[in-house]
Amino acid sequence: QLQLQESGPGLVKPSETLSLTCTVSGGSISGGSYYWGWIRQPPGGGLEWIASVYYSGSTYYNPSLKSRVTISVDTSKNQFSLRLTSVTAADTAMYFCARAGGGYEPFDYWGLGTLVTVSS
Amino acid sequence: EIVMTQSPATLSVSPGERATLSCRASQSVSSNLAWYQQKPGQAPRLLIYGASTRATGIPARFSGSGSGTEFTLTISSLQSEDFAVYYCQQYNNWSPLTFGGGTKVEIK
Numbered sequence: 139q140l141q142l143q144e145s146g147p148g149l150v151k152p153s154e155t156l157s158l159t160c161t162v163s164g165g166s167i168s169g170g171s172y173y174w175g176w177i178r179q180p181p182g183g184g185l186e187w188i189a190s191v192y193y194s195g196s197t198y199y200n201p202s203l204k205s206r207v208t209i210s211v212d213t214s215k216n217q218f219s220l221r222l223t224s225v226t227a228a229d230t231a232m233y234f235c236a237r238a239g240g241g242y243e244p245f246d247y248w249g250l251g252t253l254v255t256v257s258s
Numbered sequence: 259e260i261v262m263t264q265s266p267a268t269l270s271v272s273p274g275e276r277a278t279l280s281c282r283a284s285q286s287v288s289s290n291l292a293w294y295q296q297k298p299g300q301a302p303r304l305l306i307y308g309a310s311t312r313a314t315g316i317p318a319r320f321s322g323s324g325s326g327t328e329f330t331l332t333i334s335s336l337q338s339e340d341f342a343v344y345y346c347q348q349y350n351n352w353s354p355l356t357f358g359g360g361t362k363v364e365i366k
Contacts, residue, residue, distance in 0.1 A: 175355075185294075185302065185345055187355040197340035201259075202352040234301055244292035244349055246313065 140164045142235050142249035150229075150256050156222040158211055160235030160249060167216045168193035173238040174218045176209065176246065177233040186231075188237065227257045260284050260351050264358035270366040277333040279361045281346035286326045290350035293322055293331045294358075295322075297342045306331065306345075341365055342344075 146158035149215070160174070163211040167174065173226050175190035190198045211218040230236060232253050236245035259359055261284040281291070281332040294302035304313040306322035307356045309329055319334040339365040 159288070184359045185347075185357040190352075190355075198352050202354070236301075238349070242290050242349060243354075244304055244307045244347060245294075245302075246304050246307075248303075251301055 139246045140237065142237065142247060144235050144249045144252040145234060145256065146233075146252060146254070148155055148255060150225050150254060151258050152226055155223055156220070156225050156229065156256075157194050157219045157253055158235075158252065160218050160256070162175055162216045162218075162237075166213075167211060167218065168213045173198075173241065173243075174211065175236050175237055175238060176254075177222045177245070178229075178233045179234070180228075180231045183231075188220065188222075188233075223238060226233075229255050230256045259354060260287060260348050262346055262348055262356050262358035264346055264361050266318045266361060267359070268362045270364050271336050274335050275293060275366075277336055277340075277363055279331040279344055279363070281324075281329040281331070281358050283327045283329075283348055287323045287348040287350035290348060291322075291324070291329050292349065293320075294345045294347065295340075295342045296345065302345060303336075310333060321325050333341045336363070 141163045143161045150156045172199040173190045176188040191209045191211045206223045231253040234251045235249045237247040263282045265280045270332045291309045293306040296302045321332045323339045343360045
């Protein structure tokens, strides 16, 4: 059974960089035509796609966040990562990592999520 | 950006009754539309993809329909475990992938 697990600091100071890692177990991150993504959800709010990466390293970003976001993949560790720079309180959210089955596929496996709070 | 609009925002339904949720896209997404269920403190769970195909393990009381810009999720007979928030998502256009604002299905 494929499992995804987010990890990273739960508290980040304003103007600093948020860094999260998603570890994939029960399958290989490079084992098929999968896209690996990050989605966030502010407290009491809806879902916002941040970025996705293909195992080969091709990246796709939400234009609204593109200037601050970097997504990357490390196939040797079966992980992919998110960096979000210059964070503000508006970036406080639950961050989920997830897998999409292909370029025109939904997110079929999700991590449990990790809450990141931006506060001094 | 393709804007996904869900209605109603909240739906009050009695157990055993039918629930009908709507999702409208600001431009055609073909059949590249998914529905997710989210319960408090949990990650979203994929229910429907391709507008009408149930994901693995999803009960038959969940059904999806529509194409282009108008989509519907129907829960034929609500069970206690179905009270949750439901989101639609288009994956036809990656710039960006977008979700609807959600419909909360609550107990009447």
